[in-house]
Amino acid sequence: MxxxxxxxxxxxxxxxxxxxxxxxxxxxxxxxxxxxxxxxxxxxxxxxxxxxxxxxxxxxxxxxxxxxxxxxxxxxxxxxxxxxxxxxxxxxxxxxxxxxxxxxxxxxxxxxxxxxxxxxxxxxxxxxxxxxxxxxxxxxxxxxxxxxxxxxxxxxxxxxxxxxxxxxxxxxxxxxxxxxxxxxxxxxxxxxxxxxxxxxxxxxxxxxxxxxxxxLRPDAPYPIVKAFIKDLATAYYPDRMIIPYMDVVHDRGVIEIFRGCTKGCRFCQAGMIYRPVRERSKEQIQGLVEDMVSHGGYREFSLTS
Ligand code: SF4
Missing domain, CATH: 3.40.50.280 (Cobalamin-binding domain)
Known part of the structure; x- marks a missing residue:
């Protein structure tokens, strides 16, 4: 070897x-x-x-x-x-x-x-x-x-x-x-x-x-209910994302500003499976951007859902 x-x-x-x-x-x-x-x-x-x-x-x-x-x-x-x-x-x-x-x-x-x-x-x-x-x-x-x-x-x-x-x-x-x-x-x-x-x-x-x-067992749940984060404000979000040494597909900081989508297009995962929509506050988004600038040096961000 x-x-x-x-x-x-x-x-x-x-x-x-x-x-x-x-x-x-x-x-x-x-x-x-x-x-x-x-x-x-x-x-x-x-x-x-x-x-x-x-x-x-x-x-x-x-x-x-x-x-x-x-x-x-x-x-x-x-x-x-x-x-x-x-x-x-x-x-x-x-x-x-x-x-x-x-x-x-x-x-x-x-x-x-x-x-x-x-x-x-x-x-x-x-x-x-x-x-x-x-x-x-x-x-x-x-x-x-x-x-x-x-x-x-x-x-x-x-x-x-x-x-x-x-x-x-x-x-x-x-x-x-x-x-x-x-x-x-x-x-x-x-x-x-x-x-x-x-x-x-x-x-x-x-x-x-x-x-x-x-x-097959009495303790096996049925139906299985999806795991769901009630409050994005208290959920973990990384402020120190790993910085690749190469160009990756999305080469910028990523801020998830909300999860799910209110439109609910039938073909779309974001609209159908991440219901109900949950939003982050403007203050939290600003804080995440500042953290990522100081810990990752990003100058460009995607605001995603
Ligand atoms: S994210 Fe999905 S559900 Fe929302 S508008 Fe786009 S396609 Fe429709």
Whole structure:
């Protein structure tokens, strides 16, 4: 196996893989109880433009004994090195393989990324199907807007968080600390808002038509109610976003000025699944802009919802 830094000199865009950006986090692994890998199933420059990554990364790393790292899909040149055994598929922060983590949390932003999820699990030597994984494998979690229809990916995930994960994810870390096994964790996790554990449900078919689902345990909630942040003003928002070393798709500061949209166009996720709309105050938005200017040096901002 070649030295990772030697490989980086040979790939087209090494900045996709080096990490160590301003405002990225590193922790002493000997002081960490829970290792969480935030996985974005697309290239670095796409994933680093995603606000949810910055929110969950900052939020989880605020918890002293939790270390959240990042991993992205690799480009063809890096994949060849991994498949040839020249290097491994590793996290950006500590360059650890996927198997070293307690959780791998994929964000599902669009259905076209589904195959990349499977691809990343395979590159990381993790069994693709949930039923083939053991106690030793990480717990594979899914979140993001596409999880409002999780069934196409239900065989591959151990757990989904449906809805807005900021509060649920911290609760899940607390439950994991107290759990005696992976199975025990998955059972207890179902008490958290928005959590769907596919293995505890079965499909109901009428001839060749799927007509519903049935919980297999009395403690499996049905229907599952989405996780929802009532007040954006008190929800976590990162004031120190990671500053990439390369041009990313949205290369500017991002301020979420409200969540959801009052128009409710039927085809649109923002209008349909993030209801009701919640707004930030003008004062909070101004404060976030000032923080991001001083901690990130941004001169340009997107005001998003
Ligand atoms: S954000 Fe979505 S719901 Fe709102 S106006 Fe645009 S398309 Fe319609």
């Amino acid at each position: 070649k030295n990772y830094d030697t490989i980086l000199r040979s790939v087209e865009k090494p900045t996709r893989y080096i990490g160590q950006e301003i405002n990225s986090v590193n922790k002493d692994l000997s002081q960490v109880a829970i290792r969480y890998l935030f996985a974005f199933p697309d290239l670095y420059e796409v994933g680093m433009s995603h606000l949810g990554l910055h929110i969950l990364y900052g939020l989880l790393n605020q918890v002293e004994d939790v270390f959240c790292e990042r991993i992205f899909a690799v480009a063809d040149d890096m994949e060849q090195y991994i498949r040839q055994g020249e290097t491994a598929f590793v996290s950006l922060e500590s360059r650890s393989p996927l198997k070293a983590f307690d959780f791998i949390g994929f964000t599902l932003q669009y259905e076209l990324s589904f195959t990349n999820v499977l691809h990343m699990l395979e590159l990381g030597d993790i069994p693709i199907r949930s039923r083939d994984r053991t106690e030793e494998d990480p717990i594979i979690m899914g979140g993001g807007p596409v999880c409002f229809n999780p069934e196409p990916m239900a065989d591959f995930f151990d757990l989904f968080v449906i809805g807005e994960a900021e509060e649920s994810i911290v609760e899940l870390m607390e439950i994991y600390r107290a759990a005696e096994s992976k199975e025990d964790f998955l059972i207890r996790a179902m008490s958290v808002a928005g959590v769907y554990v596919p293995k505890f449900y079965r499909d109901i078919w009428q001839e060749d038509r799927l007509i519903g689902y049935e919980p």
